[in-house]
Amino acid sequence: MMIKQLLLVFVVLVGAPIVGGLLFGIDRRITARMQGRYGPPIIQPFYDFLKLLGKQHIAVSKMQFVWIYGYLVFMIASLIFLFLKSDFLLLVFLLGFAGVSLVLGGFSTKSPYAHFGANRELMQIMAYEPILLLLAIGIYALNGSFLISDIFKQEKPLLFTLWPLFLAVLYVLTIKMRKSPFDIATSHHGHQEIVKGVTTEYSGPYFALFHLAEWYEIILLLGIITLFWTNPLWVGILIALAAFILELFIDNITARMTVSWMVRLSWSVGLILGIANIAYIYFTKGVS
Amino acid sequence: MADQMMAIAILLPVVAGFLILIVRNYYARNIVVVVTALILIGNSIFLALKGPFTYTPSGFNWGLLITILDYAILIFYLYVGISLRNWLVLIFALAQLIPLAYFEFVMKAHIEVSPAFVVDHLALVMTLVISIIGSLICIFALRYMYDHEHHAHLEKSRQSRFLFWLVLFLGAMNGLVFANNLVWLYFFWEVTTLCSFQLISHDRTKEAIHNAARAVWMNSTGGTAFILAIIYLYTTQGGSSALSVQNLIGGGIQASVVLLPIALLCYTGFTKAAQMPFQSWLLGAMVAPTPVSALLHSSTMVKAGVYLVLRLAPVYAGTYLSTIIAIAGAFTFFATSALAVSQSTGKRVLAYSTIANLGLIIACAGINTPLSIAAAILLIIFHAISKGLLFLCAGTIEHQIWSRDIEDMEGLAAKAPLTTLITAIGILSMFLPPFGMLIGKWIAIEAAYIVPLAAVFFVLASTLTIVFWTKWLGRLLQVLPQIRRPFEKLSPSYFVPLWTLLIGIFVVGIGVGPIYQNFLLAATNDVVSGNQIIALGVNNLILTTPSIMQREILGLFPVWPLYLILIVALLLPLLMIGLKPTELRPVYMCGEQTGGTDTDEWLAEADKKTKFQLGGYYYQSVLGEKRVNPWANAIAILLLVIMLGCGVIVI
Secondary structure: OHHHHHHHHHHHHHHHHHHHHHHHHHHHHHHHHHOOOOOOOOOHHHHHHHHHHOOOOOEOOHHHHHHHHHHHHHHHHHHHHHHOOOEHHHHHHHHHHHHHHHHHHHHOOOOHHHHHHHHHHHHHHHHHHHHHHHHHHHHHHHHOOOEHHHHHHOOOOHHHHOHHHHHHHHHHHHHHOOOOOOOOOOOOOOEHHHEOHHHOOOOHHHHHHHHHHHHHHHHHHHHHHHOOOOOOHHHHHHHHHHHHHHHHHHHHHOOOOOHHHHHHHHHHHHHHHHHHHHHHHHHHHOOO | OHHHHHHHHHHHHHHHHHHHHHOOOHHHHHHHHHHHHHHHHHHHHHHHHHOOEEEOOOOOOHHHHHHHHHHHHHHHHHHHHHHOOOHHHHHHHHHHHHHHHHHHHHOOOOOOOOOOEEEOHHHHHHHHHHHHHHHHHHHHHHHHHHHHHHHHOOOOOOHHHHHHHHHHHHHHHHHHHHEOEHHHHHHHHHHHHHHHHHHHOOOOOHHHHHHHHHHHHHHHHHHHHHHHHHHHHHHHOOOHHHHEHHHHHOOOOOHHHHHHHHHHHHHHHHHHOOOOOOHHHHHHHHHOOHHHHHHHHHOOOHHHHHHHHHHOHHHHOOOHHHHHHHHHHHHHHHHHHHHHHOOOEHHHHHHHHHHHHHHHHHHHHHHOOHHHHHHHHHHHHHHHHHHHHHHHHHHHHHHHHOOOEHHHHOOHHHHOHHHHHHHHHHHHHHHOOOOHHHHHHHHHHHHHHHOHHHHHHHHHHHHHHHHHHHHHHHHHHOOOOOOOOOOOOOOHHHHHHHHHHHHHHHHHHHOHHHHHHHHHHHHHHHHOOOOOOEEEOOOEEEEEOOOOOOOOEEEEEEHHHHHHHHHHHHHHHHHHOOOOHHHEOOOOOOOOEOOOOOOOEEEOHHHOEEEOOOOOOOOHHHHOHHHHHHHHHHHHHHHHHHHHHHHHOOO
16 A cells, blocks of 8 residues: 555656646647747657756855755645645645745845736736635535545546636636736746746746746646546546646636736636635535 | 642632732843732643542632622723713613622522533633643733733833733633632623623733723623623522532533523623624724733633633523524634735734634534534634733734734745744635634534524635635735845743744644643533544544444544655745845836846836735725724624624524
8 A cells, every 4th residue: 555655756856747748749730830839849848858957056045046956846735736636725725825926936035026926926826826726616516525535536527516616726727827818927928018927037947946846736626626527537638638628628718817907807707616616515415 | 639630720820910019120120920820820730630520618718708799890990981971881880789789789689600610621612722822921011011001111120010910810810710610600791701802901902901891881881781680580590509510511401491591691692792882892902012912812711701602601592582693603704814904004904804713713612512512612622722822912013013003014935034923824814724723614514404594604705705815914924025034033931922822723633633632621521511523533523423233434644754745845945946146037017127136116107116005905995994994893783782692582
C-alpha cells in the first residue's frame, strides 16, 4: 500500500510536468492556428524551460525566490493530494497557500509592476477561492465526506447534480489559466501596462520554476474537472480536455477585463450558481 | 491539594497585584511579575495534569464578600457614569444595580450552590490558555510599558497601576471559568469588565476614556441580561439549585422551559465576545497600550464570551436558538472579515480578525455537533496563541517605528528582519495550512453543512481572511535589493514571550493529534456527552462520524507531513539560497531607473529624479466601514432580536 502510494507520487512528480508542458505546447499551437499563424513546435515549452534554466541568476530580493519555491512545492502538494484521493477541502486550502506564495513573491520586491500583479493576483484568489470551497461543500452534500476517494465510489457522476457548480468551476479555470478575459495579474503575452505583472521580477532559473509550477497547476485544474465524472474515468478526462479547448476559444474571442469586473462576476453569478446548487441538494436530499 | 492550586490560580494574581502596587522599584516589580507568571504557568500545568475536580469553599463567608464587591463595582460604574456625564454607563449600571438589589433584598434570595466551583476539562483548557498566554503577555508588558512611558515623557510612572489591573485580570478569568455558581460567575464577569475599563482608559486621553466608557456600557447591557437570566431561573426553576451551571447543562432542568434565560446568557456572551453589533467596544479598546489588546484579544475577556456560549451549548442543542446562534456567529465572521480588508491600521486589522474568529467559534457552538464543539475548543487554543503572538509583534513593531499604520510598516523586513520573520510566521499561522487555525477552520467547515447558511458564510469569510492577511504581510516584505540584513536586538522582556508563543504555535500545531486524543477529547465530551468522534493519530487527523456501529470517515488531514512540506517549501529555500553581490539588480522601471541597486528613484517627467512609492490597496469604496457598517449592523441586530425571540417562543 505504502510502496504503491510512493510510486504514484513519483509518477505524478515526473509525469505531470511532461503532460502539462505538452498541454501548453498544444495551447500555443492551437492559439496560433486560430490567429492564422503556424505556431511553435508542441515541445517548445520544454525548449523554453531548458533555456531559462541555463540563464544567469539575477536577484532583486531573496524572499521572492523563497516564495516561488513555496508556490511550486504547495502546487505539487495539492496535486499529490488529488492523486492520493485525499481530502478535497484541504486540497483547496493547499492550493490557496500556493496562490498566496505567488502573491507574496510579487510583494517582496520594491517593484511597481510586481505590486500591480500581486494585488491583482490576490483579487483573483478572492474570485476563485469561494467557488472551489463551495464545490467542496457540494461534494460533501452529495457524498457525506470530503474525500476524493468517496467520489470515485459513487456510481452517478457528480456532473448530474453539480452542473451549476461545474459552470462556476469553468470560470475558475479561465482565471487560473490566466486566459482572456482574466489575464489580469500576469499574462502569457506581453501587456504593456503591467509588463509581466506578478512575475515581472523573476528571470532565468527562477522564472523556469514558475513555468514548472504552472504545468503542475494545469494538471491539477483539469484533474478537479475530471472529478465531475469519475465513472468511467475516461469520460471525465474527455470533459476536462474539452474544457481546456473551450478555454482556448474563450481566450481568443474575448478581450481582457478589469479586476473589479472579474470579482463582481464571480461573487454574483459564480456564487449564486454555487449557493443555489447546494441549497437545492440540501432541500431535496437533506442532511446526509 | 487541587483546591489549593485552584485558590492559587484565582487569588495569587490578586495578592501579586497589590504587591505590585506597593513595590515602586522597576526591577523589583519585574521580579514580582515574572515570579507570579512562572507560578501561574506551573500551577495551571499541574492543575491540568491532576484532572477535573469540584470544590466548595467553607469557613469564610465568600458569598457575602462577593456580594459586597458586586455592589462596589456597580457603584463605581455609577460614579463613572456621573463623573463622565455618560448616561449610557449610568443607565446600565442602574439596570444592573436595581434588579440585583431587588433580587437580594426584596426577594430575599438565598443562594447556596454546591459545588461552588466545578473544574472540568473545558475549564482546564481555558485556565491553561489564560495562565500561560496571559502570563507571557504580562512579562511582555514590563518592558513595553517602560518604553511606552519613556516615549510619552510621563513625569510620574503609572506602570504599577497598569500591571495591577493586568495581573488581576488573570485571576478574574480563572475564577470565571471555574465558577459553577451563576451568581459567582456574574461577579467574575463584572471584574473582567472592570479590569478592561481600567486598562482601556489607562492613558487618560479623552479618546481612551470615551472608549473605555463605551466598553463598560456595552458589557453592562450583557451584565443586565445576566442578572435577568439569574432572576428568571431562580423564580421559575425553584431556587438556587437552578443557578448551578452543571445542573443547567446536565439536563437537571427541562431545556424547553429554560430557553429564555439561556438566550439572555448567550446575549451576554455576544456582548463580551464583541460580536456584531457590539464590535465597536473592542475596536475602541485599541487605543490602550498594546499588551492590553493582546490580553483582551487572546486569552481573556473575549474568550470569556465564547466560553459562556460554548459552555451552554448542550442546553440549547437541537433548538432554533442553536441554529440562529450559528448563523449570527457565522455572519459576524463574514462581515468583520470583509471590514478587515479595508483597514489600514495594523491593530484594527487584528481586532477585526479577532472578532471574526470569535464569530467562527460561536458559530461552531451553535452548529452544536460533537465535531463542531471540538473545532471550537481547538480554535480557542490556536487563536489565543497566534493572536497573542501577533499583538505582541504589533507592539514590538510599534516600538521600533512608533506607528501602528500598515503603510508605515512598508519594508519592515529591511529594518527589523527578526520581528518581521516572527510576524510573518504569526500571520501565516492565522490562515494557512498546516497551522492550527486552519485545522480548526477545516473541522468547522466539515461540521457546518447541517447549517448550510453558516457554511456559506464560512466559505466567503475564509476567502476574505486570505486577502487581508496577505495584503498586510506583503507590505512588510517589500524591500530593495540588498545582501545581508543583521537581526535587530530585542529586550528579553520582548523576545522571551515572542519566542515562547512562536514555539507554541509549532508544538501545539504538530502535536495536535496526541494533544487532542489525550486531553481535548475529554473537554469536548465534557461539553457534549458524545462518543469518540475524532480519531487522531500522530500522522493523521481523521474525522469520523459519531456512531460507533459504523465509522465513516469525513475527512483526513496528514499533520506532520504537511509541516515537512512547509519546511521544503519555505524554510529550506530561506536557509539555502544565498545571493552574491554581483547577482543583484535594480527592479524593472522601463529603463528609467537612476543609480544603482539600492536606490528607489526614477526619472519622472522632465527627467526629474523622483522616489517611487508603493502603497497597499484598501478597497475603501466597496468594503469601507461607512459603506458596510449600516447594513451589517442592521442585519446583526435583526439576528440578535430573532435570537432573543427564539428564547421566548419555545419550539
